[in-house]
Amino acid sequence: MSPVRWPDAADDAIKGDLTVAVAYITPAGGAVVTSVSPVGIGNRESGVVGFTTSLGFPRKLERILRDPRVSIAYHTREHGFAATSSYVLAQGTASVELRPSPKRLAELMRASEPFLGKTRRGPIWDWLLREYHQERVFVDISIDRVAVWPDLRTRGAMTVTGAAWPDVPAEQKPPKNGTEPRVDVGVLMRQIHKLPHRLLAYRGADGLPVIVPVTVDRPTEAGLHLDVPPGLLPPGGRRAGFLAHSFQPQCIGLGMRTLTGWLTVTDEGAIYAPHTSKGLAAPPYKTLLTVSNGLLAKYGLWRARRDGTAARLQHLAARKRVD
Incomplete structure (x- = not known):
């Protein structure tokens, strides 16, 4: 198949956004969405986008290796270099x-x-940052589809390059422990109060994650x-991931909270019941x-080597190459 060559507006965002949202699929059929700096x-010529991470986040890497369907949302122009106002969703296989060499x-x-x-240089900095710079892991995504909306709130008509936009996904079976919130919603609202960028991710009908910007209307x-x-x-109930984050220039002073939970969409609106919550803050x-x-x-590298994570990921990666 020929590479998907996305339009200029998408290329501007891909080349210029400082921070993006990445979503991958969970074994239960939900989605986790987190932020990275790509x-x-x-x-555009090869139809590939990507990002880097480290062995310090083994669960993300293991899930991507087991199910390589991944999406990236270029959803904010804050502190980056892109001039376009478009919201860009790139979906593909990682x-x-x-x-890496x-x-x-x-x-x-x-x-x-x-x-x-x-980059900080010098004997002490070179020692301190050796693993941070030299033990990076690359996640390359061969693009199947790029969807572009004319503004960052996804208002207006969507244009699609590559595979056609899929049908509406079917409802999912509720979890055995119920769909109600398992996280204190009031506490959660205080935690995300100063995290203005908020997105929701779910598994689309073709298995690729869909990431959309959302506004929290009110907690109940x-x-x-x-x-x-x-x-x-899509209408009905399904597992979904939620991300709230903020960042300053050069990603100094970033904050992030990632949730998993249950999304219910009816004619009366959309309600997200959080089940798990994890936070991260950088000075x-x-x-x-x-x-x-x-x-x-x-x-992270020491722990990955000690507990066998590095070897397990290498085994998974080798098996994927054989498959």
Whole structure:
């Protein structure tokens, strides 16, 4: 098949957004959505976009290796370089490169500096940041479809490049433990109060995650009431992931909260009942953030080697290549 060559508006966002939302599928048929900084990784000629991560986040990598259907939403122009106002959703099949070449790692460092700032150099910094820079994992996504809306709130007509937009997905079977919230909704609202970028992800009819921006209308005992442009959420009930995040220039002072839960859409609106909640915050100081990144990368790699995570991921990746 020929590569999907997305339009100019999409290319501008892909090359220029500082932070994006990435969604992948869970074994239960839900979706997890989190934020990453792709530093402009994307090649329109080959129809591939991507991002990097580390062995310190093994669950994400393991799930992508087991089910490579992944989506990226280019949903905010904040602190980036893109000029377009379009919301861009890129969907496709991921491959994971656990051991990238020194050349590719060097290219990544050069590409990251306009987005994340100049790389710290010197004997101490080189030691501290060795694992952070040299033990990166690349996730490359061969694009099946790119959907573009004319504004970041997904208002207006959607245009699609590549595979046609699929039919409405069927409802999912409710979890055995029920669909009601398992997280205190009032506490959750206080946690996401200062996290303005909010997105929801669910598995589409073709198995690819769909990521849409949402506004939290109000919290109730039933969950979060969501305000979404008409037609973006399928009717009925299903597992879904929720992301709320914020970030400053060069991703200094970022905050993120990721949820899994149950989405119910009726004629009366959409309600999201959160079941799990995890938060992350990075200090708003460049030097402290850099030190934290270096130490976390060292610890994550040590833990991955000690508990067998690195070997397990290598086995999964090798099996995928054979398949």
